[in-house]
Amino acid sequence: MAKDKRKKMQFIVVAEIIAILVIINMLLVFNLDETLATGDTKSPETEEIQTEKQKQALMGNLVDEESNRKAAEAKEVYQSEKESILILVNKDHPVPDDYKVKTSTYTKQGKKVASSILKPLETMLKAGEEEGLSFVVCSAYRSNKYQKDLFERDLKKNQNQGLDYEEAYKKTATSVQPSGYSEHATGLAVDIISSHNSELNKTQEETKEFKWLKKNCYKYGFILRYPENKSDITGIIYEPWHFRYVGKKVAKFIQENKLTYEEYIDLVNSVQ
Numbered sequence: 001m002a003k004d005k006r007k008k009m010q011f012i013v014v015a016e017i018i019a020i021l022v023i024i025n026m027l028l029v030f031n032l033d034e035t036l037a038t039g040d041t042k043s044p045e046t047e048e049i050q051t052e053k054q055k056q057a058l059m060g061n062l063v064d065e066e067s068n069r070k071a072a073e074a075k076e077v078y079q080s081e082k083e084s085i086l087i088l089v090n091k092d093h094p095v096p097d098d099y100k101v102k103t104s105t106y107t108k109q110g111k112k113v114a115s116s117i118l119k120p121l122e123t124m125l126k127a128g129e130e131e132g133l134s135f136v137v138c139s140a141y142r143s144n145k146y147q148k149d150l151f152e153r154d155l156k157k158n159q160n161q162g163l164d165y166e167e168a169y170k171k172t173a174t175s176v177q178p179s180g181y182s183e184h185a186t187g188l189a190v191d192i193i194s195s196h197n198s199e200l201n202k203t204q205e206e207t208k209e210f211k212w213l214k215k216n217c218y219k220y221g222f223i224l225r226y227p228e229n230k231s232d233i234t235g236i237i238y239e240p241w242h243f244r245y246v247g248k249k250v251a252k253f254i255q256e257n258k259l260t261y262e263e264y265i266d267l268v269n270s271v272q
Contacts, residue, residue: 070257074264074267074271080247081247085116085247087099088261090177090234090236091235095180095181095182101187102115106121109136111139111140113190114187117188120222123220133209134194134196135209136192136194136195138193138241141185141187144179151172155169155172158171188244190245191243192213192243193207194208194209195209205240218248218255221247228240246261
């Protein structure tokens with residue numbers, strides 16, 4: 001009787017041990033599954049986030065690749081033209097002291113331009129005239145003295161309107177550059193207006209002549225130097241009359257990529 005009782009007790013103890021081991025094993029399996037779920041197995045949200053990051057990284061690489069390609073192309077067309085033609089002149093880049101320009105006269109209005117741009121200018125305006133348009137080159141090469149007098153005239157005009165000297169200077173410099181800082185001193189810039197509108201203001205953009213020039217000037221090596229909504233880059237107000245010669249390849253690149261001249265030069269300089 002006592003022997004049976006001991007056997008029974010042993011059986012209960014073994015059964016309890018087995019039960020405990022089963023429970024422990026179940027807990028271990030559960031924890032392992034949970035670890036796998038949170039570790040190696042990704043939730044849809046996690047996969048989506050990682051996929052988006054991969055897309056962004058890929059897009060970033062593509063953008064960088066495209067930017068590098070554009071910059072290399074900009075440099076290539078820059079090197080295809082004479083550096084003297086591509087001189088950058090603005091409020092931060094004065095005309096170099098050693099810059100020399102040989103001029104020739106555009107006979108229709110008797111305006112002097114750099115000899116290198118006379119033929120392209122004549123060819124461009126003749127092409128427009130053959131389509132019934134009528135142009136006036138109202139300003140081209142300017143000497144430093146002429147530019148100085150022009151700036152001081154407009155400066156005084158702005159002061160007479162109640163602005164103090166500093167305010168008047170800043171306002172004047174958005175439309176007329178001080179002596180030594182004007183593209184006109186290079187002979188590479190021309191102000192072209194319609195013979196039907198003598199105003200140097202935004203109304204020029206409404207003329208057939210401007211519309212034709214804006215669309216076609218690049219074919220002859222010219223660009224619209226101070227386009228609309230780019231004053232923060234060029235430092236100059238929108239001037240739908242001021243055209244600058246940069247050569248056909250450079251002009252085409254600038255036209256196709258909708259750049260200002262400053263942006264183009266920055267792109268060229270970004271190439272090591």
